[in-house]
Amino acid sequence: MPEGHTLHRLAGVHQELFAGTAVRVSSPQGRFASGASVLDGTVYERAEAHGKHLFHFYEADRVVHVHLGLYGTFAESELPATEPRGQVRMRVVGRTHFTDLRGPTKCELLTPDEVAAVRDRLGPDPLRADADPERAWQRISKSRTSIAALLMDQAVLAGVGNVYRAEVLFRHGVPPLTPGRELGRERWERIWADLVELMADGVEVGRIDTVRDEHLPEVTGRAPRQDRHGGEVYVYRRAGMPCLVCGDEVATADLVARKLYWCPTCQPA
Template structure:
């Protein structure tokens, strides 16, 4: 499932190529046909990413004028120069000059919602490290009361909106925090450090279009090692490196399943809670 940096990157691209001019909106697949007809010819006011949710706000004269998209596990939103249709496209946007096209394939959600419904979705989400108005202190009290592990809490979108499996594993490693540490044992300084690290890593992800989390001294060039090969991440410390030596201490990386997702950590660099 795409992590938050992917959704924010999509929002930036949509605003760059489709904002403020009439947009052709269609549903070649047909499953969003009636909704697309209501929006066709209207202007995209702005695109907004909140966590893993993408909202397209249109200046259409109807109460439901916001397209709510969640890519889920297999969804793709491809934006590029105009081209003919390929595959099953749920939603297609074509800019006013027929230069750019955005094709949505296989999303978990693609629905037309009202302002009231939009605010209802937002109210259920936690704080997004990529949102300029994020207020991390809002989630600190319930997090610090929780007996759940920080490894589970980081993946809970009611706390950290947009954080996924890679960022969860990597920021915990970078800060030497074991994923089993209960939220109530996390110090406030550790919480602030986690938040800051997520802001830095995810912002880099938006700019680069990939996830790189290793520090300069652990890059392939610095360590004279081959570059990593993984479609889901770039240069990482622990994610999908089970059984391989830790870049820092050489200890084999560990893996187990937590709430249906693979969890990775270094048993030496991330001491277990007492």
């Protein structure tokens, strides 16, 4: 599932391509036909993201809410628009480009009040200027649940997925099964600040890089990471491989239906 930086990056792209334009909106697949008919020909005002949720704002207080889920994708192309290929849930056509949305978990037309209700269910997003990390800390500091599970709970913290979860805990030497209430405020504040920086970099470059300069391939002489997710990481999807810092084996386990990765030496219990 795409993590928060991907949605913020999409919001930036769509803002640049469509904002201030009367756009054509359609649903070649048909599953968003009623919503598309309401929006077709209206002005696309802006795009923004909150965690893993993307919002397209149109005139007359109409908002499209998209959650990509596991399989959803947007594909942007220059005009002229080609015939839709595959199951296109929503197509937006602007002055110079169009984008096709395929396979989302959600693509729905909401009112501003309904948008507010979605956002109220989400925790603070490290990529939003209006984020309040204190809200997350109040949940974390009172919880017996592991910090690894709490970081993935979108009601606690919005936008963090499995990659950022594993990597930020490694970078701060936190054992993933540490109960939230045992984390400590100072460590939480360092984790939050690191997520803000790491995820902003992810928006800029379009991939997740978490390895510090001194551990990069060109410094250590190791081979670059070869993985479809791209980016240099410490522990994510590196189970059984040597830790880039200590050389011991990276561990893995299942936690809340997701794979957890950590280094038992660098993140001692």
